[in-house]
Amino acid sequence: MCKYFTAGIIKILLLTLLLSPAFVPCTAGIFKTQDTIKVSIKDTGNLQGSDTGKNQVPVKQEGTDTMNTTEVQDSVVTSLPDSVIYKKTDFTAEELIRGERLFYGLAYLGDKEFSCVICHNTTVSDTLNWNPDAFEISKKYFDKSAEDLSKVLLNPLGAKMQLVHKDLQLSAEDITLMKAFMNKFATMGMKQPKPIITNLLLLILAFVLFLISFTDLIIKKIFKNRRLNLLILSITGVFIIWILVVNAIAFGRSTGFSPDQPIKFSHAVHAGQNKTDCIYCHYTAKTSKTAGIPAGSICNNCHFLVRNGTRSGNTEIAKIIAALDSNKAVEWVRLYKVPDFVFFSHAQHVSAGEIACEDCHGDVKNTDRLSHVPDLSMGWCIDCHKTRKVNLSNEYYQRYYAEHVRLFNEGKIDSVMIAGIGGKDCGKCHY
Numbered sequence: 001m002c003k004y005f006t007a008g009i010i011k012i013l014l015l016t017l018l019l020s021p022a023f024v025p026c027t028a029g030i031f032k033t034q035d036t037i038k039v040s041i042k043d044t045g046n047l048q049g050s051d052t053g054k055n056q057v058p059v060k061q062e063g064t065d066t067m068n069t070t071e072v073q074d075s076v077v078t079s080l081p082d083s084v085i086y087k088k089t090d091f092t093a094e095e096l097i098r099g100e101r102l103f104y105g106l107a108y109l110g111d112k113e114f115s116c117v118i119c120h121n122t123t124v125s126d127t128l129n130w131n132p133d134a135f136e137i138s139k140k141y142f143d144k145s146a147e148d149l150s151k152v153l154l155n156p157l158g159a160k161m162q163l164v165h166k167d168l169q170l171s172a173e174d175i176t177l178m179k180a181f182m183n184k185f186a187t188m189g190m191k192q193p194k195p196i197i198t199n200l201l202l203l204i205l206a207f208v209l210f211l212i213s214f215t216d217l218i219i220k221k222i223f224k225n226r227r228l229n230l231l232i233l234s235i236t237g238v239f240i241i242w243i244l245v246v247n248a249i250a251f252g253r254s255t256g257f258s259p260d261q262p263i264k265f266s267h268a269v270h271a272g273q274n275k276t277d278c279i280y281c282h283y284t285a286k287t288s289k290t291a292g293i294p295a296g297s298i299c300n301n302c303h304f305l306v307r308n309g310t311r312s313g314n315t316e317i318a319k320i321i322a323a324l325d326s327n328k329a330v331e332w333v334r335l336y337k338v339p340d341f342v343f344f345s346h347a348q349h350v351s352a353g354e355i356a357c358e359d360c361h362g363d364v365k366n367t368d369r370l371s372h373v374p375d376l377s378m379g380w381c382i383d384c385h386k387t388r389k390v391n392l393s394n395e396y397y398q399r400y401y402a403e404h405v406r407l408f409n410e411g412k413i414d415s416v417m418i419a420g421i422g423g424k425d426c427g428k429c430h431y
């Protein structure tokens with residue numbers, strides 16, 4: 001009896017399965033309407049009705065309505081008002097971790113994707129990043145509330161801020177947790193990039209090998225083969241001497257030195273793009289020994305009006321104004337410096353010698369972040385003095401080097417190098 005019953009059910013099931021293609025159009029229709037409801041709910045939810053559909057308007061409205069009511073009910077039941085959330089001050093370890101993950105863009109937020117660290121770097125970088133780094137913004141907001149932070153993120157003011165912080169859809173809770181992480185970060189500071197194996201480590205390693213091999217050769221004699229010991233000794237010995245010599249020469253030289261400056265000042269923006277003459281800012285280069293770094297008041301000639309930069313927004317330029325307002329000098333980090341026992345004059349090279357700044361300082365015009373280009377060694381000065389011709393049509397030389405000019409005019413010499421007029425005399429460069 002039972003058997004027949006199950007067999008019957010199976011028959012019916014098989015039959016419906018066979019006939020189901022015939023029902024598909026209607027069922028599909030049913031599903032379709034339901035689908036559109038779902039889709040339209042989502043659409044209106046996200047775009048806030050800006051994209052009102054061309055069809056099925058009634059369905060859509062129905063959908064939105066129900067959606068809204070459930071949403072409101074949900075929030076009433078489960079969460080507190082934003083103003084209360086923003087005031088939260090103690091966090092569990094898990095909440096802090098979520099704040100960190102949100103900042104790093106690792107927390108799952110549905111289809112929305114964002115990461116603060118792609119712009120606000122947390123590791124010290126050796127290239128120019130126009131955005132303020134994570135430490136800078138964390139410090140700036142340390143004494144401010146999570147609600148203040150929500151304002152720059154959700155209702156940004158200023159063209160740049162609107163551009164970079166647009167489309168951020170964060171809940172009050174997310175922002176509060178991120179703020180908690182930022183407060184922690186403000187006390188930790190930026191991470192240093194991972195150290196690479198330095199010459200010093202290699203040197204120590206070579207030295208240890210050298211010592212082991214040496215003691216073995218003389219005292220222990222574990223290796224029967226003396227040649228092996230001698231080989232190790234000579235290789236490590238040469239290596240040690242090579243490293244010491246290279247470092248001794250480079251000692252006190254700073255080629256490649258490219259420090260973080262207190263303001264992200266770019267020569268590419270000013271001397272390149274805006275074509276401001278080098279002399280406008282380094283105005284003593286033609287007339288005195290030093291070229292000089294411009295004071296804040298020079299920046300203010302223009303930044304009195306220009307308060308927003310295309311790349312950095314308002315943050316960097318605000319530092320100029322802040323320095324001026326508080327009567328403090330901007331503490332630029334100096335790149336080029338010859339030792340105290342050397343005499344070098346810009347006026348002599350730029351005015352009399354007619355040498356372009358680029359010849360000695362590299363392609364400044366196209367550089368955002370300057371680095372120390374020539375090594376400023378004595379060899380570098382002398383090389384140029386030995387190879388560079390003096391411009392004998394220069395009035396200055398006509399007067400002081402009349403003898404050279406006469407020989408030149410008579411065709412007895414075809415050129416005079418700087419070395420020929422004293423460019424190699426120790427006393428000219430050394431006090």
Ligand code: HEC
Nearest residue numbers: 270271276277278281332333334335336357361364365370
């Ligand atoms: C708008 C003003 C301005 C202009 C124009 C300008 N500079 Fe500068 N320059 C600065 C400031 C500010 C610094 C310090 C910050 C830095 O090192 O980036 C500086 C630094 C330098 C330094 C490094 C000095 C050191 O030892 O620290 C060199 C070299 C230099 N400028 C060369 C040039 C040359 C060459 C030009 C023209 C192509 C030029 N500058 C145009 C403002 C200017």
Ligand code: HEC
Nearest residue numbers: 263264265276294298299302306309310311312313316317
């Ligand atoms: C001759 C006019 C002039 C002087 C002098 C000047 N600037 Fe500027 N600076 C500009 C202009 C114009 C811009 C806007 C460039 C842009 O947005 O493309 C600018 C932009 C900037 C920016 C933002 C760059 C960006 O794109 O975000 C910084 C930072 C800056 N200047 C710093 C300085 C400092 C520091 C000094 C003084 C050493 C200085 N400026 C002197 C004209 C000047």
Ligand code: HEC
Nearest residue numbers: 115116119131132137141152158160161164312313314315
């Ligand atoms: C696309 C790059 C970008 C992303 C992503 C970004 N920011 Fe910013 N942020 C900027 C820039 C650029 C400024 C400076 C704008 C200015 O000064 O006009 C800034 C400024 C800030 C400031 C300082 C505001 C002030 O008052 O000076 C804070 C705080 C900040 N961001 C937080 C965040 C947080 C938190 C996130 C992650 C949710 C984030 N930002 C994501 C580019 C970005």
Ligand code: HEC
Nearest residue numbers: 278282285290291292336337338344349350355356357360
């Ligand atoms: C012949 C090579 C040479 C030329 C050309 C030259 N400089 Fe220099 N510059 C130097 C040396 C060397 C130093 C380091 C000087 C010192 O320590 O006193 C220096 C230093 C500087 C500094 C640091 C601050 C200071 O006053 O010493 C600035 C800024 C600078 N130069 C800008 C310029 C500009 C702008 C020009 C073009 C108008 C220029 N230099 C042309 C070799 C040169």
Ligand code: HEC
Nearest residue numbers: 343344348352353359380381384388418421422423428429
């Ligand atoms: C790119 C080429 C170049 C470099 C690099 C250079 N100089 Fe010169 N130097 C010249 C020229 C050209 C003159 C001739 C100008 C003159 O007669 O006053 C000159 C002249 C001088 C003089 C005056 C010599 C005299 O007879 O009156 C001194 C001092 C001097 N340089 C020092 C230095 C020092 C120090 C350095 C390195 C830190 C240096 N120079 C690097 C091109 C250079």
Ligand code: HEC
Nearest residue numbers: 338339342376377378381382385423424425426428429430
């Ligand atoms: C064109 C300029 C110039 C002339 C000429 C010159 N020197 Fe130098 N000398 C320098 C500079 C620049 C340095 C600094 C190099 C450095 O910082 O590494 C230097 C460094 C030195 C040092 C220190 C060692 C070192 O490398 O740091 C000695 C010693 C020295 N010079 C001796 C002499 C003697 C001797 C003469 C004459 C034969 C002479 N110099 C001519 C520019 C000159």
